[in-house]
Amino acid sequence: MKQLVILSGKGGTGKTSVAAAFAHLAHEGPSALTAVLADADVDAANLELMLEPKTVETHAFAGGAVAVIDAEECTACGACQAICRFDAVLPGDVYAIDPIACDGCAACTYVCPSRAIRMEVQTGGSWFHSDTRYGPLFHAALRPAQENSGKLVTLVKQQARLHALDGGHRALIIDGPPGIGCPVISAASGADLALIVDGPPGIGCPVISAASGADLALIVAEPTVAGIHDMRRALETTAHFRVPALVCINKWDIYPAGAQEIESYCSAHETEVVGRIPFDQTITEAMVGSQPVTAHAPDAPASRALASIWRRVAQLLGTGSEA
């Protein structure tokens, strides 16, 4: 089973449109294989909007814990404020914790002489196992303004991975989050499942280990000055975690000189550019119609480019022989 993660650095370059097209193309057509899908953007999960999933299972996700001061017990001694490095303690006649600022470190609970502070687990969100017309989808909804998105990303990815292994699927396609920080690292590199299942309700980015990391990353780059800047940071990140990366250029004809700059950069960094997708309003029409563009309009210029990109990616994933 091979793992493909789709990343970009910059948001809005078309990761999810590419992932939805891959889900469709992996399910039917000449390069079909059985794949499990995972949406690792747990803040703003959009893959479900293209695939109309039917939920099979819903699970609660316990979020991080935050400190809570019992007003009855507080003597306003200030020990909690002195120890807190996150400016989360609000002084007063009795002290209180700003739950938004609290990082969940629990330092205050250890120093409070009145033992007036306890840690309270927050509702973090939910994760789902769903069926779609193109195969199983694992996705999640982090409650807005919550911490711990890296942990939820890891959970979604691990569940998808286990399902793919159990079911003898050949590939796991992960629609990644934007940026290069914790959620991306969680989506692209491995994590220790035992930590998730057995650990106390701490906060933090899960352990980074290569054991269950992605076999291949596809960076969806946009030929804009911002898109190129962030593609470079995404490629540096995949190189840092030793995940082999490919690049495809979306909306290449918006700024052909920018597309050329991407090609030159990739060529200098021994990174294959697996295709160029033209600017095509059909992609937005497909989104409005809740369909991957390759299913909505197979002969549209964007669909033809995506089919060619998928053929190359499937070939490089090497899903033919291995277990």
Place this chain on the structure above:
Amino acid sequence: MAGWSGPPCPPVRAGVVDSLRGSSLRIAVASGKGGTGKTTIAASLALSLAAAGSPPLFLDCDVEAPNAHLILHPNLGRREDVAILIPRVDEAACTHCGRCAEVCQYHAIAVLGKRVMVFPPLCHGCGSCREQCPEHVISETPSVIGVLEAGPARAGIAFARGVLNIGEPMAGPVIRRLKQWSEPEAGQPVILDAPPGTSCPVVESIRGANFLLLVTEPTPFGLHDLKLAVEVSRELGLPVGIVINRDGVGNAGVEDYCRAENLPILLHIPYERAIAEATARGRSLLDVHPELESRFQAVFEMIVDAVGARA
């Protein structure tokens, strides 16, 4: 040109920011969904304020993918590393009692037999392990996770940004430090360009703002993520205004939602290939359509009024 909509634009009132009694108005620009045009809108707003004689402080809080410098061209002369304090254990004096691992909520320190292991990428630098070690054998050492940079930008705008180092997971501390490091002058407005998403880096960026400007696009993805961003604003008790970018693509879902939820739409930017091509090259909206300057100034006026009405 046709296609602009929104309120008529009054002339900018002199000293409009003074009405906040010298304190700075802090406007955060966020979106939920990535790539809706946050940075383009934030930079265009900053340039419009500068043109009206009130150059703001601009903070690029998207430390994972910082892009505003590509439009505002700052001369970044001031630098400071951002570090968190990670534990260092004196193994010779350690009794391997395990207290450090017990108190650490981040699994960043573990005691395995007669060894103590520290995992720096997991450490949040809270200091609990050092504080709670009964033998006092843990000290702390700074671990650099990013850098802050600042300097003057186009049109007299004061610019600062944070950049997270490659491979570092935690954006939050870099954003927090950036906001402490860059102080506006008295009465100088602050524009905070937030990262995409709805979780901790976004919350860290918009905490302490007076107003949240949400940039969206009229597509199903834009709408879905706008709803989440509005929930964040409610969680933080912040007034919001909406900018609809790429107006004309997609469908009417965003307009209908804003009407139903009584969310003020402060500006529409129509979808035009000329705008896409220009912003791809790092130009602001004002470089393409200078007439938008007064529109952005009017948006600022509406924000001042909205914040003033709550004060």
